């Protein structure tokens with residue numbers, strides 16, 4: 001009975017979210033005493049905040065979206081607090097905004113990171129929760145894994161794979177959008193997986209956007225211009241619109257939280 005209810009709940013939940021606004025948590029990286037990358041007078045924390053605020057403005061004007069910023073001022077927020085905000089506001093998608101540096105000043109362009117396939121710590125948590133649930137189960141002594149547990153484990157697995165897939169899809173659409181706007185070739189090396197804590201520890205599709213290199217003098221100069229900051233935000237916004245339209249059209253891919 002519980003299984004039937006779980007499935008019914010998932011279906012209902014998927015359809016409800018299908019029509020509801022997509023809640024985007026925009027996370028300007030660093031802040032306060034943590035400036036992130038610094039080149040001359042340019043600070044990653046400050047530019048990331050400006051782009052994030054521009055993006056929030058685009059999203060607030062569009063009723064297909066809801067938006068929350070992890071910070072609206074130049075202040076430091078620990079990574080754990082950022083992931084906690086994602087949970088507290090029940091965000092559907094996390095976009096963390098950063099700027100890059102490289103020892104080679106010629107390196108430039110954008111990179112989008114989504115979470116590693118299987119972050120070791122998450123796997124540990126996953127296994128730990130299974131063990132704990134079994135301990136609570138009074139029938140556990142006789143039945144190592146009840147069919148109910150099997151179903152839940154499968155659903156958890158689906159939820160996690162779905163999240164990684166959605167994150168990858170979102171990275172792709174964000175990058176393609178930026179590449180087209182800037183006349184760049186779509187190179188898959190600009191979309192990468194990495195175990196960044198902020199994108200690996202939230203249970204929602206999440207992407208870490210590196211919007212350019214402060215170590216490239218020409219790109220750094222552009223990144224400091226408010227018109228370019230707005231155009232970056234517009235490109236991210238357009239990507240989110242495409243992502244929302246794709247997920248709305250295809251219920252299989254519709255966003256839903258892990259059960």
Ligand SMILES: [Zn+2]
Pocket residue numbers: 029030036037044097098099
């Ligand atoms: Zn950063």
